Amino acid sequence: MQAGQIIRLGERVGPSRFLLDEEGWRALVECASVLPLLGMWCDGVEVHALFLEAERPLIASTVPMGGRYLSLSPSYEAAVVHERMIQDLWGAEAMSARDVSPLLDIGFWREISPLGVRPLASDGVGQAVGEPALPYLLDVERGRGGRVHLHGGYAHRGILQRVRGRTPEQALRQIGRVTSGGFVAHSLAFCRAVERALGLGISPRVEHARVVLLEVERVSVHLHDVACVARCVGADLLAVHAEQGREELAEMCVAFGVTRRVTDMVVPGGMRGDPDVVGLAREVSGWLEPVLARLGGLSVQAEAGLHRLGRLGVERASALAVGGVTGRASGRGFDARRLSPGYDLGVLAPRGVLGGDCWARLSLRLREMENAAVLLEGFSEVFDVAPLEAGGGVGEGVGFAEGARGDVWYWVRLREGVIEAAWGRDPAVALWAVLPEMVRGLDEAGCATVLASVGMSMAGMEF
C-alpha cells in the first residue's frame, strides 16, 4: 500500500487532513513508499505531518499516547528537524527517533515546552555548545573526520506562541516579519491558509496584485542573494550592480504605492491599500532587461570561485524536500507557483541549470529573474483567471506560496475568529539536514559562501 493510501484510511478531520490511530501511524512509518515530507508540528493535542502527494498537500495526524508518538524519522530523514522542534516547543517525544537532542531550546528559554499544554518555568541559564557565526546566527561545528554539526537556537522568537489567540489580521504583524527573504511569501501563504479556513473567495484583481508583488519580491531577494554570494568570492563589480539594482527596485516600489521591501501588503481577503501593480509590473519588467544583461555579463567573475562548491545532489534534494533555487538548481523541479492559477508554466520550466553547486544556484537566480521579467510583462496586461474558488470554510486551512527562497507553507485552525493553532514552514528548514554535507571540508570562507548561496535564513528556519 502506498503512503497516501494509508493516510486516507484514517478519519477525515479537515481539508486534506486525516487522523490516524496508533496502528495507522505505525503503518505509515513502516511503509516502504514515501512521500515528500514538508514538515511536522503539534497543536498540543495531535501531532501532524504535512506531505506532498502529486504536488498537493496531504496531512496525517495522530494523538500522542502519554506525550509520545512513533517517530517518522526512521523512514523520513526530513522528520528529524521537525521532531526535535516538536519536542522543544510542545514537549511531545518521538519514540525511536534518529535524534532527540534539543534544537531550538539550548537552555536560555524561560519556559520548558512553551507551547505545550503545561509549560514549565525555567531559570534560562543556558550553556551553548559554541557560538553562532555572524550574520547567520548559526554555529557550524567541525568535528572529527570532517563531520559537521549545526547548532541553532539563537534566532527563535516564539512566533507560533505569539499568534495564538490573535485574529489573523493581528497575527500578520508577526507573520509578516518571519523573515526578510519572504515578507510577501509568508504573508501570502498565511493569508491563503486563513482564507481557506474561512471560505473566503479572492477576486482575480487581488490575486493579480499578489502574484505581481511575489515576483517583485523574488527579484529583490535574488538581487540581495546574488550580491552576497558575489561579495563572498570577490566578484565585487557583480555585487555592486546587484546592490544598486535592489535599491532602484525599492524606489520603484515606492513610486507605485508599494512599500520599499514589499512589506505589509497582503491581508486576509485582499490587499492593503491600492497599489498600482499593473504600472509596477510594467516598470519592473522593462527595467530588468538591461540590469540582467549587466549581471549576466559580470557573473563570470564569480564562476571560478563557485564551481563545484557546496554541491547538493538531486537525490538528497528530493529526499529532504529542498525547495526554491537550491532544490531546482539540484534538479528537484518543485515550484509551488505551478499549483497557482495565472502562471505561464512554460516560463517556469527549468532551463538546464542543474549542477547543484553554488555556481548553479547563482546562474539559476539570474534565470529566474529573467523569468520574473517575462511574467511581470504578462501581468502588466491581463490576468486571465476565473474568480478563485473559495476554500472549505471549515475553520482550518492550508496555504502556500513560492517565495524567492522556496515554498512557504502555513496551516491554521481558527475558532471564533481567532487563531487556535497555527504552524508555518520556511524553506530554510529543509536545508538543515543537507547543509552539513554541503559545507563538509570547507573553511570558514567557503562555508559562508555556501550559506549565502542557499540564502540561509535562521529567522525563517527557527521562527
Added chain:
Amino acid sequence: MRAIFDAALWRGRRERVFGGGGPLGLFHVPTGGCEGCAMEVAALRGAAFDLARHGIVFEESAGAADILLVTGALTRGMAPVLDRIWREMPSPKGLIVVGDCAIDGGPFGENYATLGGLSGRVEIAWALGGCPPEPRAILEGVVGLVRG
C-alpha cells in the same frame, strides 16, 4: 544584561568616539528578528552608499570597532553573545540600535525566547526606528554622529 553595557564607561567619552580623527568603525551584530534590518545594513555597506566618503567603515572584528550597531529583537540565546562582543570592543565605545525590534522588540516583545529590545536596559547613543528603516536614514544618522 547590566554587564553588557558599561554605561559609566560610555558616559563622558562620547566626544572621543564621535569627535573626529580617522574613520568611525562600526561592528554589526544581528541579535534576532526577521533579518530585515540586517539586510538594510548590508545594503548600506553595499555600493549604493559611499560609506568611505562619509568617514565610516564596517569592521570585520569587534576588537577594531568604535561603535556596536545592533539590529533585531534580542533573543535570550544571543544576550551572552552580545555581552561577549561588547566586552571585546576597546574603550571608548558606543552603542547604536537600528530598527523597531532592536529598540523595543517591535512585534517581538519579551517572551520565553526573547528579551525584546535594548531600550531601557542599556545606554544607547542613538536609535533609529523603522521596520525596516531605509539604509539612507541609517547613513544620515550615523553621519550625524560622526559630525557631532
